[in-house]
Amino acid sequence: QVQLVESGGGLVQAGGSLRLSCAASGRTFSSYAMGWFRQAPGKEREFVAAISRSASSTVYADSVKGRFTISRDNAKNTVYLQMNSLRPEDTAVYYCAASGRILAISKDTYDYWGQGTQVTVSS
Secondary structure (H helix, E strand, O other): OEEEEEEOOEEEEOOOOEEEEEEEEEOOHHHOEEEEEEEOOOOOOEEEEEEOOOOOOEEEOOOOOOOEEEEEEOOOOEEEEEEOOOOHHHOEEEEEEEEOOOOOOOHHHOOEEOOOEEEEEEO
C-alpha cells in the first residue's frame, strides 16, 4: 500500500504560480512512476503530468506544456508540480497518483491516489 497526501493548493490570480507537493508513505516510493491529474466540476479527471521512477523521463498534457514542471525527490518520498502562468481554466482539484508502470498517462494504470487539493485561479 502507498498513501499519498497532496498539499500546496489555494487561490491565485491568473498569471501567478503555485507549487503542489505530494508526500508518499508506505511501500518504496522509487518503485512507482508518479503522476498528477486534475478534475474540474462536471468534467472527467484528466492527465496533467507524469514522471518515471528515476525522474529520467517526464510527460505533459499539451494544455500545460511549457507552464508546469513535474519533479520528484526519492530521498524525501515526494513529488512536486510547479505551476506557472496559471490560467482560470487550470482551476480544478489536483490529484497525485502512483503507478507500477514505467511511465503512465492513463488514469486506469494508476494504483494509488491522494485525496486531492483544490487549485482556484481567478481572472
